Amino acid sequence: MGRSPCCDKSKVKxxxxxxxxxxxxxxxLNKHGTxxxxxxxxxxxxxxxxxxxxxxxxxxxxxPDIKHGAFTQEEANIICSLYNRIGSRWSVIASQLPGRTDNxxxxxxxxxxxxxxxxxxxxxxxxxxxxxxxxxxxxxxxxTISDKATIFRASTNSLTTSPEPFLTDxxxxxxxxxxxxTVSYEPVNFTxxxxxxxxxxxxxxxxxxxxxxxxxxxxxxxxxxxxGIDENYGVNGITMDxxxxxxxxxxxxxxxxxxxxxxxxxxxxxxxxxSQSH
DNA sequence: AAAGATGGCAACCGCCTTAGG
DNA sequence: TCCTAAGGCGGTTGCCATCTT
Numbered sequence: 421m422g423r424s425p426c427c428d429k430s431k432v433k434x435x436x437x438x439x440x441x442x443x444x445x446x447x448x449l450n451k452h453g454t455x456x457x458x459x460x461x462x463x464x465x466x467x468x469x470x471x472x473x474x475x476x477x478x479x480x481x482x483x484p485d486i487k488h489g490a491f492t493q494e495e496a497n498i499i500c501s502l503y504n505r506i507g508s509r510w511s512v513i514a515s516q517l518p519g520r521t522d523n524x525x526x527x528x529x530x531x532x533x534x535x536x537x538x539x540x541x542x543x544x545x546x547x548x549x550x551x552x553x554x555x556x557x558x559x560x561x562x563x564t565i566s567d568k569a570t571i572f573r574a575s576t577n578s579l580t581t582s583p584e585p586f587l588t589d590x591x592x593x594x595x596x597x598x599x600x601x602t603v604s605y606e607p608v609n610f611t612x613x614x615x616x617x618x619x620x621x622x623x624x625x626x627x628x629x630x631x632x633x634x635x636x637x638x639x640x641x642x643x644x645x646x647x648g649i650d651e652n653y654g655v656n657g658i659t660m661d662x663x664x665x666x667x668x669x670x671x672x673x674x675x676x677x678x679x680x681x682x683x684x685x686x687x688x689x690x691x692x693x694x695s696q697s698h
Numbered sequence: 699a700a701a702g703a704t705g706g707c708a709a710c711c712g713c714c715t716t717a718g719g
Numbered sequence: 720t721c722c723t724a725a726g727g728c729g730g731t732t733g734c735c736a737t738c739t740t
Contacts, residue, residue: 436708436734459725475726476709511728522728527707 433468437477441467445474446482480521487519491528499525499533 433441448465455461459471467474480486491499495517502513510522510529517525 434710457725470710471725472711473709480708508729523708526729531706 431468432462432470432473434470434473437469437481441469442477442482445478449478480523485519486521491520491532495520496528496533499529503529503533 444465444467448461448467452464454475455464457471458475461467461471462469462474465474469477498516499513502516506512508526508529510526514520514522514525
C-alpha cells in the first residue's frame with residue numbers, strides 16, 4: 421500500500437496561479453501566518469489548492485524578500501563554487517544567495533550555467549566508460565597537476581569480469597565497486613569535475629580527511645563515477661578556472677555494492693585504498 | 699508567415715526527514 | 720520507541736515564449 425496523498429487531487433486546482441489566488445494567499449498569510457500548518461491553510465484561506473502548492477507558491481514566488489530577475493555574475497560564481505563543493509544541494513546553495521530560492525538556483529543551473537560551462541570546459545573520460553559522456557582530445561590535457569598529484573594508472577586490459585552476477589563483461593567497462601581496483605584509470609586534468617558525467621543527480625562527499633569529490637549518475641543500476649583529487653580543496657578564493665583535479669573514472673554499481681547513497685563513504689575508503697596501493 | 703524546435707521557469711511529484719503524540 | 724502526518728527537498732514535467740528554418 422502506497423503513501424496516502426496529502427490532499428484530494430480531484431478537488432484541488434492545479435497549474436498556474438491566478439493573480440486572484442496570489443492575492444488571497446498573500447492576504448491570508450499577512451493576517452494569520454501559516455499557523456504552522458500548510459495542509460490546513462488553503463481551506464482556511466478559501467483557496468482550492470493543495471497545501472503543498474500554497475507553500476511552494478509562497479516560498480518560491482510570493483514572499484516579499486524574493487529577488488526576481490536575472491542572476492548576477494557574482495551569484496553565478498557562488499553557485500558554481502558551491503555546486504563544485506557540495507553538488508546539487510540546492511537549498512544549501514540558495515541559502516548563500518539572499519532572495520534566491522532553491523528552485524531558482526536549480527533552474528538557473530540547469531538552463532544556463534551547466535550548458536555554459538559544458539561548452540567551455542572540455543573533459544576526458546576513458547573509452548571504457550560507455551555512458552554518453554563528453555570526451556576531449558588528449559591534446560586538451562595538461563600535466564601541471566599530474567606532476568604534483570598521485571596519478572592512478574591501470575590498463576583497460578586489467579578489467580576483469582566480476583564474481584558478482586550483476587556485472588557485465590569486460591568489453592563494456594562496467595565494473596563492480598567490490599572489484600574497484602580493476603577499473604580503468606586515466607589521469608585527466610580539467611577544470612570542473614562535475615561535468616564529467618551526464619545526469620542530474622550528482623552528489624559530493626568531502627571532508628577534511630578525504631579531499632575527494634565524487635560524481636555519479638543514478639539513473640541506472642550501473643553508475644558511471646568520477647573521482648577528483650582536489651588539490652585546492654580547503655583553499656579559499658579559488659575560482660572555477662583555477663580548479664583542477666585528477667580523475668579516475670569507471671562504472672560503479674552502487675545499489676548492490678553499498679546500498680543507499682549515504683554509504684558513499686565506503687566507496688571513498690575503497691578508492692583511498694586504491695590510491696595508496698598505486 | 700507558419701510550423702517546429704528550443705529555452706526558461708513555475709509547478710508538481712514523490713521520497714526522505716522531522717516532530718509530536 | 721514507534722507511528723503518523725507534515726514539512727522539506729531534489730528531480731521532473733509541462734506550458735508558454737522565443738527563436739530558427
